Structure formats: C-alpha cells, structure tokens
Amino acid sequence: MSARIDITTITPLKAAPVLDQPLTEPLPARSGTKIVTPEWLLSLPKLDTDYPKLSWLDESHILYASPPMENKSKSTIELLNANTGEHKVLGEGSNPNPSPAGQWIAFTHGEKEAKQLWIMGHNGSNLKQLSHVQGGLGDYINYNFDFAWSPDSKQIALAHQPSFSYWEQKEPPKSTIDIIDIATGQSQQIASFDASIRNLSWVPNGRELLYMKERVGFYYMEEHDREWIQSLCLKDGHAYTLAEFEGLQQSLMPISSPDGQWVAFLYDADNPSFDNMPSLGLISNDSTNSDTLPLITRLTHEVKLYSPQWSPDSRRIYVLRDYGAYKQIYAVDAKTGELLQITHAPLNVGSYALSPDGSQLAWMGKDPQAKLIIRVASSNGHNVKDLAIISGVPDDMALSEVREIEWKVPDYPNPMRGILFMPLNYQAGTHYPLIVDIHGGGDGAGIYLYGGILVSTPLEWHMWTAKGYAVFVPEFRSSASFGSLAITRDDQREHDLVNCDIRDIEAGIDALIAEGIVDGDRLAAIGHSAGGRRVNWLLATTHRFRAVVSKEGWADEWIASLDEPPLKRTHIKFGGTPWEVPQNYLKNSALFHCHGATTPTLFLMGNPDLGGVDRYNTVHMLNNALKGQGVETEFVKYDDEGHLFEKPTTRRDVLERSIKWIDGHLGK
Template sequence: MLKPSRLLLPLLAALLAPVAVADTRSTPDPRIETLLTQLGKVRDINEVALSPDGHQLAWVVETEGKPGIVLADVDGKNAHSVGIATKPGICSEEGIAWAPDSRHLAFLSNCASTRNGMGGSKQQDVYVLDTQSSGQPEHLSNLNGYAHALSWSPDGKTLGFLYVEGATRPASALAAAKPSVGEIGVEGIEVQRVATLPAQGGAVQRVTPADSYVYEFAWAPDSDRVAYVAAPAPGDNNWWIAQLYVQSAQASATRTAVVNPNTVSGPLHGLQIALPRWSPDGSRIAFIGGLMSDQGFTGGDIYSVAAGGGAPVNLTSGIHVSPSWFTWSSPQSLLVNQFSDGHAQLAEYTVDARHAQQQRVLFTTQGAVWDGSAIMGLSFSADHRYVAFEQSSFDVAPEVYAGAVDSGAPHAVTAINAALKPSWGKAESVEWDHDGFHVQGWLLYPVNYDPNKHYPMIVNVHGGPSGAVLPRWPGLGASFAPFSGLGYFVFMPNPRGSYGQGEAFVQANRKDFGYGDLHDTLAGVDAVEKKVSVDDHRLGLVGWSYGGFMSMFAPTQTQRFRAVVAGAGIANWQSYYGQNLIDQWMIPFFGASVYDDPAVYAKSSAINFIKNVKTPTLIVVGERDAECPAPQSFEYWHALRTLGVPTSLVVYPNEGHHFVNPVHQRDLLQRALNWFEKYLPPQS
C-alpha cells in the first residue's frame, strides 16, 4: 500500500548513512549470520502452470537469482529445463502460459536478446515452445518495453499481454519510482496497455486506448472481446478509481464502460474492483469488489454484471470470509480461493443471477499459495478436476503442489527446497474476541522453547491495511518471522482491517487507523500472554508499509513496547497526502481528501503525539519508495532525535517499496535483528 517528491533524498541519505551504520551494525552475533545464510538458500518458485489437459506442469524457479522454466509430468516426474538458456541461472525466462491445445507453452525470455531493455537489462521477447517437439522455441516478437501477464485467446490463435512500450521500470507501485524531474504529472508517464500478437508470429497490436492504463484483462469465450480494469494514467496512482471495460480485441475499437465504482450505487460505491472473469457463455462478468489498499492483493465480495453493462450485483453479501481469487468451473458454479481465519481455503460455490452460495470447502492449505498470476491464484486443468500451485509455510519451504481437486489438499510434486529445515520454533494459530470482533493471528514459538522460562515477544503488524498474514516460508528483507530462531516469540495478528472475516471486518478501521486495530492487537498480546510464558516487559514491535505506520503510531499510544523497527512507515498523514504518488488510495479509507477533512488525517498522525514516544526506534526505507515516501521516515527520525529518543534512520539507495537488491535485503534484516538484540535481549 501506500508514495514522494525526492530531489534532496540522495544528499540527505549520504549525510545520514554514517550515523545509521555506526548505530545498528555493532557487535555482530554469529547466530544472526547463520540465520541469514540459511534464509538466502531458498530457491523461489515464481510461477506454476498446469496444462489444460492436466497432463503437464510447468514452473518458474530461480537459480542464482535468475528465473528459469522447468517442464514435467503432472506428478513432477521427468522434470527438465526448457527455453533458450543453455543452462539455468545465466539469463531470465518466465511469464509462462499454456495454449488451449496443451502442447504449446508461451513464455518471455531475454536469453537470446542483443537489445537493451528496461533498466539496462536485456530486452525480453515472446517465445512459444512446442512441448512435443525437440526443436527450439519459436521467436514471436521484437518488443521494446515491459511485458507480462501472457494469456492465450480461447481459440488459441492469439496471445494477449500487458505491455508498456519504452518502459523504464516495472509497471508496479512497489517498484522504485522514476526520478522526480521535468514537468511532474505530465512528462515521462508510462502507460500499460493490452497488446496482442498472432500465435504464429507477426506485428504487435496495441488494443486498448493510449491514454488508459490497464491493470488486468481477460479474454471472452468467443476470443473476439476482452474485459479489463483500467483508469487514466498515471497507473501507480489511479487503480483505486479504475473501471471495468469491455471492447473488441482490435485496435481503435469502441469500448463500453461496464462498471464505474465511483458512480455506482450500493455497497460497491467508492471501492475497488479486480479479477474480471467472463461467465462460460460470455453473458456476464464476475469480479471481486471491496476495500483494497493494494493492486494485486485482492479481497472482498464477488460481484456479477451483464457484459453489456448494468447494475452490478453483490453475489456474496454478508459472508465471513474474503474471496481473493476465483474461476468459473461451470455456468452455475465457481471455485473460490478465500482467506478464512488466517488460512487459504478453496471452496465451491453455486451461482445464479443474484447469489453465490458456498456449498463445500474442497480443502484448506497449510500455508500461503499462489500460481504467480495473482495472490492466492491457482492453476486448473480445463475441466477443473486438477489443480496446481506453489505453496510454502512456516514449516515447509516453497514447493510445487499438484493433484486432483476432490482428493483433498494436493501434495508436493517437487523437492526443490526439501533440504531446508526451519531454524525457528513451531507455528500456532491464536484466536481471541475483542470489541465485538473475532480476531485471529499467528504465533511462532522461540526455537527450543522451555515453558519454565520467560521470553521476549516481537509483534509483527502486516501491511495494507487490507491484507492478511498466512503461514509462509520467510526470506531475506522485510520478513521478521526468523526472529523466533534467536529466542523470541513472534506474534503476527490479523486485526480489523484484515482479510479473512468478511468485508465488514475489512472496513472496520475506515477513518480509524491506529485505534481499533491497535486495540485488537494489544488484546491479542494479552491472549498470547495467558497462553505461553511471555515477558510483558520485553515486547517489541515491527512492521512494513501500513505496519510501518503502526510501528510509528503505536508508541504514541502505549508504552508496552520497548523496541521498535519501523519499515517504510508514515509519520504524518497530512504531509504524506501531498508527498506520495498514490494519493487516490486514501479517500476510500479516510472518507475525504486531506483538504476536505484534515482532522481525520490528523487524529492518526504519529507526529501529532510524538512527545509520548520513549521507545528506541530503528527506521528503514527505500530512497525511491513511491508508496511510503522517504520524507515520512525523515520526519519521524528528526522528531525522535530532537526529543532524545534513541533512533537510527537507514535509507537504501535506488530501492522502492519492495527491495530488490539482495545486499539491501540482507542488510535490512541484519540491522533489525541487531536492534532487537540491543534493546530487547532474548535473555533476561
């Protein structure tokens, strides 16, 4: 969630760096180095795709930081690398998409490119591999920019994808922002459009309007139309006001505005829409609508609308779970992957024109799942009898899972990370009631936990606020579960504002940031302390993005926390409104702009209560963060330093909201671990 004007940041970061280094990297603990080394060994599985006939699996796995494609039987046997690369780890191949014939696999590769593309790396192009032939993949395109989200038309004649011609950065608010130079808001705007390419090769056709930024799209069953979610550029900012459109899959075609959440009446008004999905007969489009703070991290209710437009219908009003991803399995049924009390749960729904009713839960996974296309995304065979996905948990490192839908939760069909074992303690779901809400969270025990001893506990608040903590294997960077390996409890609550309890629960912290959700979190701390031996005088707090805001705001409201690490936080919602590059997200949550209702922003601004803070605080942020701009971290750090509160600020050069440099990821986690060891020692 959450974006700067940063012309002075490089100078300021250079001035501050010596202070940060001296304060946060002294007296290294050898256990920290061991832990960081282990975290760096995981091989990420970025995508999983099951062939439509259910017989073949493809996945994308990283080798030495480079993604490569593996092809196998559906049970994982006969796995072998495919693509242009002569060996894994030397170039990038990803973006896999099966053709309807289950024989051809499209992908993106820069392995044979001699042209420079985005960020100085080699330009990626579209290739198609005939999986039943020993020949080389066919080169289909000569792109100049950023492409992703490859998707075959149902008739197999055309490939569609999202394309930013001349891109200088990935199309994501999480990526490092461009330098703020030139005429702001006018010059250098990059627009993502739907593009198509004949499956046999040919010219790329830009389908959607040049002034409209497209976030997601879907082919109609007739292969002649596309539905897409789009807004005026700039794309980073305007997803929160995006509309649903339908048009012919041809350039310069007239489009139809199907749903405008900004003007529609009913529960969808002013909310966000995502994941358009055509009904099998092409008459309707279903989508997820809700209060969502991040494009790509979807949750809400399932809506339906006639493909030609009309009033959208909330099919799942009042449910107590949060659908995050779905697919039509028949004209009268949906398969829905949903957040439920901190778990990922696949359920079958029957659907008619007015309602979608859950019939049964097919399985609940033991960790976080996705297929690479979307959070909670799954890859199904065409008959929806088989499913595949990547899964990890606190106990098991990432692997590819596949199996029959009706046989319970699928088993792992790979052993890519099988040698990795957790060096942290066991995980346990914790539930409690507070203020009329039922709340859930995850608790990691200290390694080698002894109930006769008292341990410190670190509370990790997730980002969003619309989001949820699911069990997931931790990695380097802003992943704080490994603190358990150094003798801490780690508590990860899903308070009001989180997915998993229904849309009313998600919307319960509107215009109330830092109050109700903080009280839910503190009630969760009390519940944990009644359950296990936590030392209440040794509590720490950590978070990133919205969690970074909470890490700045909570010490102004309570003295229970003795050490804090605030990552990419927000100190002052009023100044933040004018600094970030995604201000459109704020109106759904605050109810008005800062110019129309400054008081609602002021009441949740840590800077207005800053003299209450006594807690030593480490502050970290990316220099080019477009979501949570670095000046917010400077403002909080400056106040604490002036007030004599122990503090350190570290600004990481050229990083955005999501850090991509492995050196920075490792450094961030090392500093956080050192900070807690200094101010919240595991041994009393």
C-alpha cells in the same frame, strides 16, 4: 444494482456475520543439525517478482514455474505428471501459459530490457521469441503486462505498458494491446489506452477480448480513481463497457464463463472507493446490443475473495479466500452464491487451476517453513495428493513449529487471527521474549509470508526463533478479512483504523502472555512500509515494548494530503479535505501524538527520489521529536535505495543493525 458504481454509495454501519473457517493444523518443528543464521539468510536469492503460476497442459500434466532457490538463480519452467509425480525441466522462464490445444507454451524470458514473450513446444522444443517490446515487458505480470491465448491457439493477445515511476509525478505512458500471430510471428497493435490494462483474456467466441482498465487518480493528477470492465471487439476495434466504477477497485479480475453468457468479477460492494473486501459479482456478457450497462448480481457477502476461475460447465466459480493467516480455495455456486471450502492446510495458496475437463484441481502454495508445495485433488477437494515439495532449506536445517492462532478483541464482533512461530526447541512453561512483525500494505492488505527486514522469505522469522525468540505475525481488522465493519465504522466514520489495528495486535499479545508462552516484559516490534506506519503509532502511544524497528514507513497523513493533488478516495477515508477536518487526519498521526513516548526505536529509511514512501520526511520529524524527549533512537537513511532495499551491502547492514538493536534491548 447498476454496473456503474459511484464512490458516494452509502453502506450500513453494522456488523454482518462472517463465514467461519476452521483453524489449520500446526506445522510441526523440524529437527536438524543446522539453524537459520543471518549469514545463510543473506546468501539466498532475492525475491522473484513473478509469483509461480500453475496451469494444466492437458488432463495429465501440470505446468508451472519453479522460482529461484538456494541452488539455482533463475526460474525454470517445469512439467509435472499429475498421475506419477514425474517432472521434467523445459527450460528457463516464468509465467508459463499453455495454448488451449496443448501444442504450445507461451512464457516470459529474460530480465529488465531483455524480458520478452516467447513460445516453446509442449516438450520444450522450438523456442521462438514473439515480442520485441522496447524496454522489455517490465517486472510484474498483470501490472506491467499480461497475455492470453486465443481459443483456437493461433494468436496471442499481449497488453503492455512501459514502466514508470509514480513518485516523479509525470503522466504514465499509454498501454497498448497487440495481437501476435503464432505462425508468422507478426504483431499488430489493435488498441491503445490512457490507462493501465490488466487481467487480459479472450471471450470464448474468439471475437472479443475482456480486460480491466484502470486510471489511478494519483498517477494522472486527477481527483477520482476510475475502473472499467470492458470488451474489445477485434473486428472494428470498439471497446464496450460492461461495468464502471468510480473508485479504486483494483482486483476486478473479470473472466468470462465458458458458455460465454456471464462475466464473473470481484468488487468491494460495501466500499466503492477502494477494494478492501472484494465480493464476487456477475454481469451479463451481452453488452454490444444495449446502450445501458448490465446489472450486477452480487453472489457473496462478508468474505474477502481473489482470483476467480469458472468450472468448465459454468456452474461454479472457484476463488481464493483471504482469511487470517492463509489463502484457501473455495467453490461458489454461480446461482446461489453458496460457498464450499476446498483446501484446509497451513498453506498460502497463490495459484490454482482446474483440469480441462473440470474433474481435477491442482494448486501451488507456500508455507511458513518456506516450502513450495504442489497438490492435486478431485475438484471437490477430496483425494488430496502431494505432487511436488520444493524445500527452501537444506534437509539438515532445523525449523520451528508454526501455529495459526485466533484471539478475541473487546470492541470487534469477530476474532482476529495470525501466525505464531514458536522458539526453536520450545519448552512448555518457559516464557520467551516476543518479536511482533507487523505486515505492510494499507487497508485491505493481508499477511505476506516474508519477514519485515529483508522482505523476501519466511525464513527470516526462523532466524529469530533460532535465537530464542517467539515471533508473532498478526492479522488485524484493517485487512477486512474479518468483515467490512472495520472499514465502514472504524475507518470511514471513526477515522481510527491504525489505532484499532494496534489494539487488535495488543489483544493478541495479551492472549499469548495469558497462555504462558510470552514474557510480557520482553517485547519488540518490527514493521515495514504500512507496517512501519503502524509501529510508528505503536511507539508513540504505548509503553510496553522495549525496542521497535521501523523500516520505510511514515508518521503522518495530514502533511502529505495538504501538498498532494486532491484525491476523492482520501477525502472519503477521512470524512473531508485536510483543511475541513484536520482533526481526522491527525487522529492517528504518530508525529502529532508522540509526547511522552519512551520506546527505543531504530528507523531505516530509503530515498523518496528512488521510491521511498516518506516524501515529506515525517519519520525524520518523528525521530527529532523522540530525541527531543530523550528517547533512544537511531535514524539511518540509505540514499541509494528506494522502498525495497535490494543491494547486498544494504541488506546486510539493515539485518545486522536490526539484530543488534533487538538483541541489545531485549537482553539477548
């Protein structure tokens, strides 16, 4: 396969086998004298934008950032002894990255405009600010900025792009790459791009940088999305293209093998227009001697992967697999593509790292009871040991049992999975009211371990279980965790993916009713963002729910597509332009299919001028259509909030309104 992938690539519309993965063991309930209350939930610090990253300082010490918790408001950089479990706080900061020689630690420090790149000694001494980027580095590593050490530990490459608001429809600012000398602190810009630069790293020879370059068509008022894997020669500043994609392959994550011969990366080989189900690919790293792009070797099929890392001997590639409720670590043979599951616990692994000699593997993850856990094992997953458990709740707080569950769907070859939070003090034989929290993110997105109202913590679900509800967090076919057929058939051929997701969710509810856990006459649903889009379709087309909370979603794609610049990715999804095939755009439109709807619905919306998703007011139109049919609704717009509600007064209001709405309609 050529390393230039065209968006019009045709893929087969047939089911392929999906690698099975055993269900995890349930998380047992935790007893205590306190419960999660709305007031306590609102007292927690807001979600940290930097997901904790873990790395090895040397063969014995693990470096990580501990996020804000109930008893501290800032992230702290901590050092953990892999042998003894002893830990030391080095100071405040995020995104710690040790130099290859282990002498220095680069990290980010500060907030907003003051957020910059710093270094410290391996013991936390000799702090020094390295970057002085005007306006700060931005909120998100790998999006607003990224940085990487040179192999000799003498320089850091820093890529950064000023923050911009895509909804303002102005061309994004350029990205730049700077080289910073550690000894002198001097910085030199070596390249700038009319594109975003992500996943920055050095090639082992120290003479080239490897990165992903991205132009999202919508941001640049262009029809096509484009992605590149490129290497930048530091001697002459020339950028060499290793792979090129016409489509939004935003999870490429290229990384060079330690021997310098190969570049591993992730791409959706079955759907070039969007990376719903990334597969692992390999290309040659020798691009400077050829006028043609290297061929891609595809290593995996029908597994959804992220975050590749090479073993030091270049024989294996470690990855995270997204399948149902949790991300787990796998090792992939670099020659055969054979996969070996390494982790198996009910833990959503977010960061992992191999020790410098490759003999040990450390990982960090969060579980549905809000514990941040750091574990270490041999590189094959044996001899697992907990090094740190950072609880998100006091020791005397009761939490519910959490189960990973699986159920069959009549029209799909592979079963679905999800998470079930049992009511606190669950009694077998009792049928409980159920809240279904439908996660956000569009096609290809998976479960996030935070509730749909505050969008910050899984403890939101324990608040509901403490009130006597069961909570069901389903995964569904549009995630692509269960195979590419959802995209190639249900989305791009049938244009019915939102409806298919709801069928998957209803099948899961039916399974819980059949098991005797749930009262089928007392159901409520919550959805945020694309989850709001899904519950809007649910309320328009089903009659089994007593209450819905729809937060920051939308109700139709046809109206928006008529006004926005043509986008090839959208035309692929719907089989043509909105004027050629309007029926495809309208097929899952809640706005155009809400006749006969009956479900009482609370709509909670932000301001599109501040990042709210519904720029065309389709939810307001849906609300009017429901009211016109006598359906009980409440529509609340927060003019001073965007997509994620951040002000304490707003967060309190949306939580209190949601509790009142669901309790009131489910008889609590």
